[in-house]
Amino acid sequence: xxxxxxxxxxxxxxxxxxxxxxxxxxxxxxxxxxxxxxxxxxxxxxxxxxxxxxxxxxxxxxxxxxxxxxxxxxxxxxxxxxxxxxxxxxxxxxxxxxxxxxxxxxxxxxxxxxxxxxxxxxxxxxxxxxxxxxxxxxxxxxxxxxxxxxxxxxxxxxxxxxxxxxxxxxxxxxxxxxxxxxxxxxxxxxxxxxxxxxxxxxxxxxxxxxxxxxxxxxxxxxxxxxxxxxxxxxxxxxxxxxxxxxxxxxxxxxxxxxxxxxxxxxxxxxxxxxxxxxxxxxxxxxxxxxxxxxxxxxxxxxxxx
Amino acid sequence: xxxxxxxxxxxxxxxxxxxxxxxxxxxxxxxxxxxxxxxxxxxxxxxxxxxxxxxxxxxxxxxxxxxxxxxxxxxxxxxxxxxxxxxxxxxxxxxxxxxxxxxxxxxxxxxxxxxxxxxxxxxxxxxxxxxxxxxxxxxxxxxxxxxxxxxxxxxxxxxxxxxxxxxxxxxxxxxxxxxxxxxxxxxxxxxxxxxxxxxxxxxxxxxxxxxxxxxxxxxxxxxxxxxxxxxxxxxxxxxxxxxxxxxxxxxxxxxxxxxxxxxxxxxxxxxxxxxxxxxxxxxxxxxxxxxxxxxxxxxxxxxxxxxxxxxxxxxxxxxxxxxxxxxxxxxxxxxxxxxxxxxxxxxxxxxxxxxxxxxxxxxxxxxxxxxxxxxxxxxxxxxxxxxxxxxxxxxxxxxxxxxxxxxxxxxxxxxxxxxxxxxxxxxxx
Numbered sequence: 001x002x003x004x005x006x007x008x009x010x011x012x013x014x015x016x017x018x019x020x021x022x023x024x025x026x027x028x029x030x031x032x033x034x035x036x037x038x039x040x041x042x043x044x045x046x047x048x049x050x051x052x053x054x055x056x057x058x059x060x061x062x063x064x065x066x067x068x069x070x071x072x073x074x075x076x077x078x079x080x081x082x083x084x085x086x087x088x089x090x091x092x093x094x095x096x097x098x099x100x101x102x103x104x105x106x107x108x109x110x111x112x113x114x115x116x117x118x119x120x121x122x123x124x125x126x127x128x129x130x131x132x133x134x135x136x137x138x139x140x141x142x143x144x145x146x147x148x149x150x151x152x153x154x155x156x157x158x159x160x161x162x163x164x165x166x167x168x169x170x171x172x173x174x175x176x177x178x179x180x181x182x183x184x185x186x187x188x189x190x191x192x193x194x195x196x197x198x199x200x201x202x203x204x205x206x207x208x209x210x211x212x213x214x215x216x217x218x219x220x221x222x223x224x225x226x227x228x229x230x231x232x233x234x235x236x237x238x239x240x241x242x243x244x245x246x247x248x249x250x251x252x253x254x255x256x257x258x259x260x261x262x263x264x265x266x267x268x269x270x271x272x273x274x275x276x277x278x279x280x281x282x283x284x285x286x287x288x289x290x291x292x293x294x295x296x297x298x299x300x301x302x303x304x305x
Numbered sequence: 306x307x308x309x310x311x312x313x314x315x316x317x318x319x320x321x322x323x324x325x326x327x328x329x330x331x332x333x334x335x336x337x338x339x340x341x342x343x344x345x346x347x348x349x350x351x352x353x354x355x356x357x358x359x360x361x362x363x364x365x366x367x368x369x370x371x372x373x374x375x376x377x378x379x380x381x382x383x384x385x386x387x388x389x390x391x392x393x394x395x396x397x398x399x400x401x402x403x404x405x406x407x408x409x410x411x412x413x414x415x416x417x418x419x420x421x422x423x424x425x426x427x428x429x430x431x432x433x434x435x436x437x438x439x440x441x442x443x444x445x446x447x448x449x450x451x452x453x454x455x456x457x458x459x460x461x462x463x464x465x466x467x468x469x470x471x472x473x474x475x476x477x478x479x480x481x482x483x484x485x486x487x488x489x490x491x492x493x494x495x496x497x498x499x500x501x502x503x504x505x506x507x508x509x510x511x512x513x514x515x516x517x518x519x520x521x522x523x524x525x526x527x528x529x530x531x532x533x534x535x536x537x538x539x540x541x542x543x544x545x546x547x548x549x550x551x552x553x554x555x556x557x558x559x560x561x562x563x564x565x566x567x568x569x570x571x572x573x574x575x576x577x578x579x580x581x582x583x584x585x586x587x588x589x590x591x592x593x594x595x596x597x598x599x600x601x602x603x604x605x606x607x608x609x610x611x612x613x614x615x616x617x618x619x620x621x622x623x624x625x626x627x628x629x630x631x632x633x634x635x636x637x638x639x640x641x642x643x644x645x646x647x648x649x650x651x652x653x654x655x656x657x658x659x660x661x662x663x664x665x666x667x668x669x670x671x672x673x674x675x676x677x678x679x680x681x682x683x684x685x686x687x688x689x690x691x692x693x694x695x696x697x698x699x700x701x702x703x704x705x706x707x708x709x710x711x712x713x714x715x716x717x718x719x720x721x722x723x724x725x726x727x728x729x730x731x732x733x734x
Contacts, residue, residue: 037599038543048602048621051570053542053592055600081600081625158310158618277629 071261072283078276088123114162136177163213190232193248240280307336328622365513388431389424425463429472504577673704
């Protein structure tokens with residue numbers, strides 16, 4: 001949103017504001033002014049110019065977030081016309097860090113809205129649930145349920161259902177709780193780097209076997225908690241990264257010796273240089289920093305599933 | 306109320322610099338079988354009573370018309386027109402449509418029983434007469450289903466071409482007309498023009514005794530329609546060119562020339578009345594060249610009721626430029642299937658034309674190729690009909706025109722060339 005007026009109430013709003021200060025209207029979905037291709041003031045609510053037909057960039061072409069000593073970077077890549085990945089990164093209570101990455105399914109309508117809704121709803125739900133005293137696994141399951149509802153509610157009659165993947169991590173104390181639906185991944189990077197998730201996809205293909213969406217039926221997330229002393233980092237990513245760099249060791253070698261933001265940017269850059277076929281999203285949460293000298297366990301031990 | 310859904314099948318990826326986009330639009334209508342507005346529906350039965358109908362054909366036509374009258378639901382408004390070089394409303398006598406009940410059906414059937422075959426053929430005048438009846442009805446019942454059945458056995462010989470054109474244009478949009486040709490003296494192209502303009506089907510009826518069942522089935526189908534005057538509304542970007550809009554299932558119908566402008570970028574294409582049914586449309590758009598990664602909407606297709614502006618369903622045809630040849634060279638199977646069905650129909654029509662013109666070489670090439678497509682695409686009925694006009698050696702593929710062809714088979718092949726089959730195997734089911 002550039003500086004302008006709220007489309008709902010007309011109050012003046014500033015660039016970068018997500019909601020209208022006066023009426024609360026969600027400005028992220030508002031038309032972004034004149035068409036970037038033909039200049040006509042005719043961009044429809046679905047993002048296509050009603051004069052020349054061009055799909056407008058959503059303002060998510062390249063996004064960076066830094067919070068709680070962690071970082072997340074999302075990029076459109078080279079082949080897609082918009083970024084259909086979404087991410088959220090929030091501090092929870094008691095030093096917890098919450099990260100969510102969602103990848104909109106390109107063949108579904110408005111996948112960018114689906115992924116953004118899922119990431120926003122899930123991250124907020126986890127923070128609230130943790131504050132209410134839930135454990136990380138219960139908070140994750142509730143977050144997936146609410147995110148699935150939000151995506152399902154975006155379906156409109158007469159079209160396919162919007163859909164997206166989901167992966168989240170809650171880093172709290174010595175524990176990492178990972179939840180996922182679809183083929184977005186979580187990695188442990190450190191001593192004995194490892195993939196923590198198992199894709200919900202037919203092996204060797206990108207055919208999802210589970211996703212969030214009105215056509216997905218009941219969504220049952222995988223939820224796992226790992227315990228580790230670190231040091232290292234938890235990495236969440238969409239397939240735009242792991243299509244090129246699936247190996248945990250290679251990811252660790254690239255990511256571990258910089259600040260999270262620099263590392264996330266570097267991984268995104270590598271995926272783009274490798275072809276940038278898909279949208280790329282990377283979130284990095286450092287783990288056990290400052291305790292490197294007294295590491296006892298390098299590889300995270302799984303506590304439960 | 307009838308519920309509509311639109312589904313778009315396409316490959317949106319274009320190689321850089323490429324401009325042509327194709328999509329197959331599947332429109333599915335579902336909803337209550339019985340319409341709430343049965344009492345407003347209107348049906349006109351038009352029977353050819355020219356001299357050539359004598360010798361038994363008129364007898365079967367009478368039975369067929371009576372069967373159609375029996376099939377009308379109570380309350381449906383109807384009339385019967387006897388057509389030769391003039392048009393006479395033989396029922397009711399009031400000059401307007403009469404609601405169907407026991408007594409009106411009896412009276413109509415008695416009037417039909419008195420039909421005699423004499424005089425010439427002027428189909429345009431029959432249609433104009435029907436159009437006036439429907440217009441009067443529509444003034445009192447806006448939104449009513451308006452349907453006619455036209456039966457003919459001959460050439461339109463007693464009406465000058467300009468008058469026929471004017472009468473047909475006058476009737477367009479006022480009702481949907483399903484046409485039937487009986488015997489071998491009618492001209493497929495002529496009757497097809499009526500069916501196309503009035504958005505109805507055209508079929509050949511080989512034996513007059515088959516008319517009765519056919520008329521009953523047609524009337525039943527008409528009684529199943531629940532919503533009238535639906536249009537396909539197509540938007541295309543300012544710099545784009547809408548190449549064509551065609552119905553491709555259940556039969557081919559080029560709607561491109563039937564556009565009514567809504568605004569500079571949007572036009573309505575008529576589709577007539579709908580019941581519980583599925584139809585498919587092929588839309589092609591040429592868009593300005595774009596950059597790799599850029600996505601655009603090449604067309605927005607809506608199903609609308611133009612009278613009220615109500616949008617029943619909508620779907621996007623998209624274009625996205627890609628430098629990945631795996632993406633951009635893939636042809637959507639449904640687009641490929643219906644492109645093949647259109648080619649098949651053209652080959653048959655051109656082949657039959659060449660055959661009648663004495664151009665054996667062209668006829669053999671076209672019809673032989675058609676036989677191969679029909680076989681591969683699953684057009685079994687068409688393949689059988691082709692076998693009656695051409696021999697193809699299964700081993701060598703060599704085609705040879707048959708020396709003797711039953712005129713009824715040639716008419717059937719021509720008439721049914723526009724009927725398509727759905728994809729044999731739906732990759733998504």
